[in-house]
Amino acid sequence: MNGMDELTIAMPKGRILREALELLEEAGYPVEEDCFETTRKLTVPLPEAGLSFFLAKPGDVPTYVEYGVADLGVVGKDVLMEEERDVYELLDLGISRCRIAVAALPDWRPSLHPRVATKYPRIAGRYFLDKGEQVEIIRLSGSVELAPLIGLADRIVDIVSTGRTLRENGLVELETVSDVTSRLIANRASYRLKSGSVDRLCSRLASVVKGEGVRT
Amino acid sequence: MEKLRQFEKPTGFRDFPPSMAVKKRLVEQRVQTCFERWGYREVLTPTLEYFDTVGAASAIPEYKMFKLIDREGKTLVLRPDLTAPIARMVSSVLKEEPLPLRLFYHANVFRAQDDSARTVEFFQSGVELVGDPSPEADAEVIALAVEALSACEISPFQLAVGHVELLDGLLHERVKDPQVVDQLKECLGVRDLVGYQERVARLNLSPEQEELLLLLSRQRGGKEWIESLRPQVRSPRVEAAIRHLVEMWEVLEDFGASRHVVLDLSLVGSIHYYTGVYFEGYALPSSFPLVSGGRYDRLPERFGRPTPATGFALKTDRVMEASPAADQGRERVALVYPRAARRAAIRRAQELRAEGKAVILHAADDPDRPPEIDADRIIRWGEGEDERDG
Numbered sequence: 208m209n210g211m212d213e214l215t216i217a218m219p220k221g222r223i224l225r226e227a228l229e230l231l232e233e234a235g236y237p238v239e240e241d242c243f244e245t246t247r248k249l250t251v252p253l254p255e256a257g258l259s260f261f262l263a264k265p266g267d268v269p270t271y272v273e274y275g276v277a278d279l280g281v282v283g284k285d286v287l288m289e290e291e292r293d294v295y296e297l298l299d300l301g302i303s304r305c306r307i308a309v310a311a312l313p314d315w316r317p318s319l320h321p322r323v324a325t326k327y328p329r330i331a332g333r334y335f336l337d338k339g340e341q342v343e344i345i346r347l348s349g350s351v352e353l354a355p356l357i358g359l360a361d362r363i364v365d366i367v368s369t370g371r372t373l374r375e376n377g378l379v380e381l382e383t384v385s386d387v388t389s390r391l392i393a394n395r396a397s398y399r400l401k402s403g404s405v406d407r408l409c410s411r412l413a414s415v416v417k418g419e420g421v422r423t
Numbered sequence: 424m425e426k427l428r429q430f431e432k433p434t435g436f437r438d439f440p441p442s443m444a445v446k447k448r449l450v451e452q453r454v455q456t457c458f459e460r461w462g463y464r465e466v467l468t469p470t471l472e473y474f475d476t477v478g479a480a481s482a483i484p485e486y487k488m489f490k491l492i493d494r495e496g497k498t499l500v501l502r503p504d505l506t507a508p509i510a511r512m513v514s515s516v517l518k519e520e521p522l523p524l525r526l527f528y529h530a531n532v533f534r535a536q537d538d539s540a541r542t543v544e545f546f547q548s549g550v551e552l553v554g555d556p557s558p559e560a561d562a563e564v565i566a567l568a569v570e571a572l573s574a575c576e577i578s579p580f581q582l583a584v585g586h587v588e589l590l591d592g593l594l595h596e597r598v599k600d601p602q603v604v605d606q607l608k609e610c611l612g613v614r615d616l617v618g619y620q621e622r623v624a625r626l627n628l629s630p631e632q633e634e635l636l637l638l639l640s641r642q643r644g645g646k647e648w649i650e651s652l653r654p655q656v657r658s659p660r661v662e663a664a665i666r667h668l669v670e671m672w673e674v675l676e677d678f679g680a681s682r683h684v685v686l687d688l689s690l691v692g693s694i695h696y697y698t699g700v701y702f703e704g705y706a707l708p709s710s711f712p713l714v715s716g717g718r719y720d721r722l723p724e725r726f727g728r729p730t731p732a733t734g735f736a737l738k739t740d741r742v743m744e745a746s747p748a749a750d751q752g753r754e755r756v757a758l759v760y761p762r763a764a765r766r767a768a769i770r771r772a773q774e775l776r777a778e779g780k781a782v783i784l785h786a787a788d789d790p791d792r793p794p795e796i797d798a799d800r801i802i803r804w805g806e807g808e809d810e811r812d813g
Contacts, residue, residue, distance in 0.1 A: 273710070274710055275708070275709075275710025275711075293613075293614070294614065295614040295616060296614060296615045296616055296617045296618065297616055297617070298616075298617065299617045299621075390617060394710050395614070395705070395710065395711065395712070396705040396706075396707065396709060396710045396711070396712075397710075399581050399583055399685070399705045400579070400581060400705055400706070400707055402643065402685075406641075
């Protein structure tokens with residue numbers, strides 16, 4: 208509680224990691240991508256910064272943070288919306304900007320028993336309920352764009368960043384469900400009991416995010 | 424349907440082996456001593472309640488309740504908390520008793536979880552202070568929570584205290600649309616500080632007013648933090664809430680409990696349930712609150728006895744996890760005797776029990792085959808101290 212507590216941070220493997228590390232570096236923490244890339248280890252201690260990282264599948268980051276094995280985590284808003292974990296959402300890091308969108312083949316027409324394929328069954332379910340449309344949600348774990356092409360579903364709900372994947376598969380974007388950026392999240396107890404360290408890291412990152420404006 | 428394997432329990436329910444049962448009892452005894460010393464009296468309520476009465480009045484959302492149908496078709500719930508049943512009791516069985524009433528309980532509560540592997544039956548020990556609206560009453564339950572956690576040797580811990588009425592008042596002073604106020608409170612309720620801050624930024628307030636609302640979501644502190652809000656107050660309602668909270672803090676100082684407490688107005692609890700102070704307590708290694716409670720002035724009137732009330736529930740499972748406390752317990756002695764000496768052995772066992780020992784009697788005619796007994800010490804009949812009885 209004295210502001211000197213070491214923090215454990217769950218980082219998502221993949222695209223978000225690089226951008227998040229850049230932010231931390233700009234915020235004055237001695238993290239270099241090398242620390243993460245030259246080793247195949249899943250944990251990276253940085254005692255001089257009072258931080259210790261571990262790499263996780265993005266979808267698992269909120270779980271680690273909710274259960275307190277990580278004090279903090281970096282994760283996309285899409286995962287937060289889908290997982291609905293009980294964590295503090297502290298800061299919009301403004302990185303890995305993309306959106307969750309509904310897409311379909313250009314000749315798509317409403318059908319009597321609409322089927323929607325997605326990696327995000329909860330987000331998709333809620334979105335269509337809010338629109339007053341009852342659809343059958345089909346959960347897939349990847350290559351969601353394939354679903355309309357082979358007749359599994361008439362629409363999909365998926366992450367879109369540049370739209371290239373959709374175009375390459377001949378799909379068109381119909382509606383945006385939500386804009387997505389990566390967020391800094393905190394465990395409920397860590398937010399209280401390690402408030403000094405958490406607040407410092409959060410406010411340093413906040414000024415980097417603000418100073419740089421919106422990044423793409 | 425898949426055949427159940429013989430060891431299976433309904434998902435989320437647990438067995439407590441002796442080591443856990445002992446710890447649970449230890450925690451319950453320690454906190455009960457605190458509750459009783461502060462003049463609280465124990466009550467028991469039914470495991471099953473009607474959904475339409477207690478279920479509907481509870482702070483726990485309906486989808487988390489286990490429901491059953493009774494023979495008349497009425498919906499029953501496994502009690503999701505004790506506050507609503509006790510409010511019912513105060514308004515019925517105890518309706519002639521003068522207020523304020525100080526009551527406590529130890530009980531199991533049931534909450535269905537989406538995440539099917541999670542525990543659904545919890546143990547709680549809690550207090551309700553019914554009939555006292557004063558800052559002293561709010562401070563009393565917080566100070567009692569501090570004492571109960573301390574009695575379980577938990578250290579360090581922190582209680583975060585919010586004030587729902589103060590937050591609501593400050594928001595309404597600055598935000599005209601009540602729907603937007605609800606959205607802001609909902610963001611805080613699910614700890615989405617980013618969503619709250621984004622919505623505040625969209626309100627087009629003056630920079631000072633915007634900064635004040637942003638501060639509500641992140642500032643944490645003592646009495647000074649709340650007093651610093653005074654120059655911004657625009658309504659008697661907010662003024663009264665600030666006065667209440669500052670006074671409560673001063674009472675906590677008098678109790679010597681304020682060093683464990685941090686004021687945080689972003690803490691709202693169950694949004695439509697709490698009416699004033701709301702608090703949660705944390706200690707490592709538990710990642711979830713060990714205690715939560717607050718003021719729920721609108722609940723008792725649902726059962727026909729309008730009166731203010733406040734209280735808290737300790738989450739016994741998490742207190743057990745965070746508490747290093749251990750009792751020596753009584754010494755477990757196994758008394759191994761030949762059947763010929765049974766009557767004398769039983770008499771000796773009673774003597775030892777009267778001395779406070781736990782005595783396990785074990786008949787064994789063959790002294791060369793030592794029995795496997797879970798005991799601190801084995802006394803063989805005819806050896807050492809027991810010869811005089813033999």
